[in-house]
Amino acid sequence: MSSAVLGQVLVFLSLGLTAFVAALAIQGAVHRDSRKVAAAGFGLQAVAWLGVATSLVLMHAIVTHDFGIKYVAQYTDTGLPLLYLITAFWGGEKGALAFWVLSLSILGAFLARSRRDDSSPYTGWLLATTALTLLFFDVLMVFASSPFETFLASGGPADGNGLNPLLQNPLMAVHPPPQLLGFIAYTIPFAFAVATLATGRKDGAWVVDARRWSLFAWTMLTAGLLVGELWSYLELGWGGYWGWDPVENAALLPWLTGTAMLHTFSVEYRTGLLRRWNVSLACLTFLLTIFATFLTRSQLIQSLHSFSGSLLTPFFLWYQVVLLAVSVGLIAWRWRVLRSESRIESFMSREALVVATAMLLLMAVFVVMWGTLLPKFSESPAVLAVVDRALAGIAGLTGSVHVPLTGAVQVGPEWFNKAVGPIGIAVLAMTALGPLFSLRQAPGQAARGTVWRTLFSGVLLALGILVALVLVRGAALAEISGMAWSKASWLYLKGLSWPGVYGLAAVTFALQVLAVSCLDWVRSVRARRVAKGESPWTAAGVLFRENPRRYGGHLVHVGVALSFLGFAGAAGKLEKKDIVLAPLEATTLGGRNVLFLGTRDRWDGTRNYAALEAHFQVSKRGEPVSDDVVERVRNEASGAIGVDGASPPFLKVRFSSEAAAREYLVTQTARVTLASSLALVGADQSRRQVRLVVRRPEVLRVLPETLRRFSDAAKIVVAGAGGDRLSLKGGGRGDPTMTVTATEDGVFQAFLAGWSSKGEQAVLAARPSSVDKTVVEVVAAGGGLAMSPEVRFYVKSENPTTEVEIEPGLLTDLYLAATPAKGAGEVNLTAMDHPMMSSLWAGALVILLAGSALLLPTRRRKSRIVSAVKDPGSEVVA
Amino acid sequence: MSVTDLVFAVLAAGALTLALRAVVRMIGAAGGSDCEDKGAG
Structure with a gap:
């Protein structure tokens, strides 16, 4: 039996079994039949094993180059290394669908296994929701987008098309799995919300499990987004890491609601408050993952992420409509049941701050969605007229001049940065203040003092940073222009644009978050050292194990603050140059001399591409060449007199x-x-x-x-x-x-x-002197930092890829990207000083490590879960 | 049959066996399902 036939048979079996399991679980839930619920649990495990077998068949077809299968021929070829053959599994739409089915079926099996001691209708609805979601993706795989589709007329081509060169990057190999897994895992909190709504369960026990699944989904989605950012920074050559591309935005939406949900779950877990918030956020987050997938696959909006035209668009559109109707219907039905028994008693409590943060994150969702969809919607004259009238109204209110819209609205990265920036900074401010407030009570006099002191220190910090900036930049401006220092400083202050102001605010609050989080750790570690005589590391480890929610949360917040320092660095980007350079021409960048030496070609026979390397030497402006280097050139130049x-x-x-x-x-x-x-x-x-x-x-x-x-x-x-x-x-x-x-x-x-000439040479470039014919001017090896960005041209792809060269630094990354220009030997160079990038990546690493550590089970956490299930809201914040 | 084919065949057969085992347990669990458990949930 061929791989294609076996794969098709398994996909059909999986579809049938999933439908049966869904029916069994619904029957069990409706008729309170615990045996059927238990049977559905085993059924989900069988579906997962079928998913594993199906994936093995597809992977086998890929690694053995079975080009009779269209998907294999379309995304792989015989020259593809094993890593990228594996990557090809999820590199195309059909494979990504197979990955979705595999992952969701495995998560469903874990869920079923974790509920094996509970065959209540609640578990029945939980399994039914998971199975129905899985059924939707099975239907897509069978009827719309099968990875096992074969060539009808022939046995397929002798060799495949190969994988898109942009995806032939180790980062891209690891970017899609966590990103997709993040999306997929949000099915489970949704299933918990549906089960809670369907059964009308009043206790808050569901958040105990749902929160862990949410944390898993959030950590995966965060990892996917961060790896995607890193890939964009290293591979795309435009100089940034987040371009507000529609597909990036779509993936950000569930992340924003998922972040809000993690915090609101925490409040219900401890106080029983925010039930309506939690079920709504669980439904919304899942809906947004489907919306993100729809936007990615539908090509509704032009995007960097180029996917071929998809048959899945109508399926996803209708699925979203059904999901929205079911979610709204269920929430409306149980609205009264979901009312919390108590209310938020003080605006100066932690839960009030969590609600404010959740509102800010929802506002960010609205803004990002508006900015992403507006260009498409405004293609319709009716929508354009409405937007135009609204803008005219705003202009009338603010007294500004209204310029009538003549065509579809264009929304670029600057608009997003301007609109989302303040929301992000406000969220950061909440992150700084949050740990200072307690749950369920207004702060006492001492706590109020701490809050005021924190706010006051923030203002002082902002002023201090501003004064330091004015001193340094004003002095630099005065030196260059010859102006008086006071005038130069005033000019700098007046010229401070919105990115500068945002950057200043972000740095201030990020430093406050760092201070608040670190101080809590330090105080607690010191207390343990005094009480138990432990070493600082042991004390820190014990604290994390004893109270992971508090100290793990601090760690995640530290990561967020470090990342914001990176964003602030990007906002105050020091210098960027886009310039055409001929060989031996130079440009300056942030006190450095970037000299273009010339291009050189390279052939990679394994991956079938030609690379055009552009060679640069970067040195500090005016720094003399070292004696060693001069000596080497002298030794090599026989006959030279000096x-x-x-x-x-x-x-x-x-x-x-x-x-x-x-x-x-x-x-x-x-x-x-x-x-x-x-x-x-x-x-x-x-x-x-x-x-x-x-x-x-x-x-x-x-x-x-x-x-x-x-x-x-x-x-x-x-x-x-x-x-x-x-x-x-x-x-x-x-x-x-x-x-x-x-x-x-x-x-x-x-x-x-x-x-x-053999071996390493002393000279990298040479030219005749324009004034003295007995002199040759040379660029010596070792006279500066050698950097060689390149462009790769693949045999099987029309689109070349840019491989940038980055010299990472603690405070600033030097970033070079070069593409061939029209003139003889010339290149288009994009050179940038990218401040604080190390902080961004360090923050990302801290977030991921802390998120992963929080997922590990601990003895204390298990006992806390048991007690929370027995008596939700019993826990008091430390 | 190459080593790759053999490895994949063994793994897929293992997965299918476990799927079959889960189906058998499902049928076993569902057997006599008219016995209601009104107390749960």
Whole structure:
């Protein structure tokens, strides 16, 4: 039996069994039949094993190159390394669907197993909701998007199309699984909410389990988003990590509601409050995961994430309608039952702050959704007219000038940053204040004092940062412009734009969050050390194990604060340059000199791509070249009478005669620009003639214009020889050979010497001096930091990929991305100083580690869960 | 049959066996399902 047939059979079996399990669970729940509920639990486990078997069949087809299956032919080829073959499993829509079914069935089996001692109708609805969700994806896999579809007329192509080169990156290999798993896992809190609503259960026990599933989903989704950001930063070459792309926005929406839900769950778990909030957020978060998938697959809005036209769009659209109707219907039905027995008693309590934070996060959801969908909706003249009237009304109220809209509204990253930035900062402020308040009570006099002191210290901190910025930047401006310091400082202050103000606020609150979280840890560790005599690390570990919710929460908040420092750095981005550079031209960036040395080609036969590397040397402006480097150049330049390093980044190599300088220049330029790409196939000493052929003809297959680059490089060498001492023939359109002829023996030998040099060279680039013909200006190896961003051109893809080069630093990353430009040997360079990126990634790591640690079961947590189930709201905050 | 085929065949057969075992347990659990348990939940 072929893989395709076996896979189809298993998918059909899975569909049938899932439908049966859903029916069994519903019957069990409706008729209070505990046996049917228990049977449904076993059924879900059987579905999970079927899912595993189906996935194994698909994976087998991928790794054994079964190109008779359309999906395998479309997303893989025989040259793909094993890592990317595995990646191809979820690299396309059909595979992603199979991954969804596999993951949800496994999560469903774990859920069923965790409920094996409880066969109540509540569990019945829980399993039924999970099974029905799974059934929807099974239906899609069977009727709309089967990964086992085969070629009807033939046995398939001899080789496949290969994986999209953008996905051939280790980060992209690991980005989709946690992202998808995050989406998928939000099914379970939704199932808990539905079961609670369906049974009308009044206690808050459901949040105990639902919160753990939410934490798992949130950690996975966070990991997916962060890896995606890192991939965007390293791979896409536009200089940022979050572009407010519709698909990024769509994935952010459930993350925002999921974050709110984690906090509101915590309040219900401890106080019994916020029940309506929790069921609503659980339903909304799940709905948003489906909306995100719909937006990603439907291509409703143009996105960076290019997926081919999908058949799934109508299915997802109707599924969202059904979900919305069911959720709203159930919540409306149980609205009275969901009323909490008590109310929020003080606006200065933790629960009030949690509600305020949840509202802010919901506001962010609305803003992001509005900004994402408005461009599409405003394509309709009716919607455009409504938006135009609304804007005119706002303009009338604020007294500003209204410019009538003439076409679809365009919403860019600046709009999102402006609109979402203040909400994010307000959430950060809440994060700083939250731990200072207690649950279910207004703060006492001492606690109120702490709150006021924290607020006051925040104001002082903001003023301090502002004064420091004015002092430093004002002084720099005064030095450059020659203005008085006071005037320069005032000018700087006046010119502070909105990103600067946001950045200042973000840094202030982020530092406050760090201070509040760390102080609580430090105080508690100190108390344990005094009481028990433990070491600081032991005390910290015990604290985390004893009260993971409090101290793990602090750790996550520390991660968030560090990330916000990174966002603030991006808001106050120091410098970005987009510039076209010819070989040996330089640009300056943040006190550094970025010198373009030239391009070089490379062929990767394993992955079938040609890379065009752009080589740069980065050095501090005005820093002299070290004596060692000068000495190396002197030793290598035989016949030189002096090497002068006084005008960095160039060294001046002086010769006794013009002829000696010329021969040195010919050797160096031939070696640097030609020898790595062109091979000598025959040197005729008597005719002083040599033929050059392209070393890697495969490069020409994907990058035919490389031949012109070689020809241009050879012309530079010929020009360096001066007069007609060297002449060049060939290298024209489509001709991979060139013939170089010399009129002088010395120049000919110098040209050949370019190919005889072995080992690491002292010179990276050379050019004639414009003032003295006995001098050659060279760039020495070791005279600065070598950086080589590149562009890769794949045999099987029309779209080249950018591989940026980043020099990470504690305070600033130097970021270079280069693509070929039109002129001879020129490149388009994007150079950036990216401040505080290390803080962003460190924060991300802390969030993920803390989130994962919180998922680990502890003895104390188990006992707390039992007591919370028995008596929800019994726990008092430490 | 290559080693890859063999490994995948063994794993898939294992998964199918466990699926079958779960189905048998499901049928076993559902047997005599007219016995109601009104007290649960």
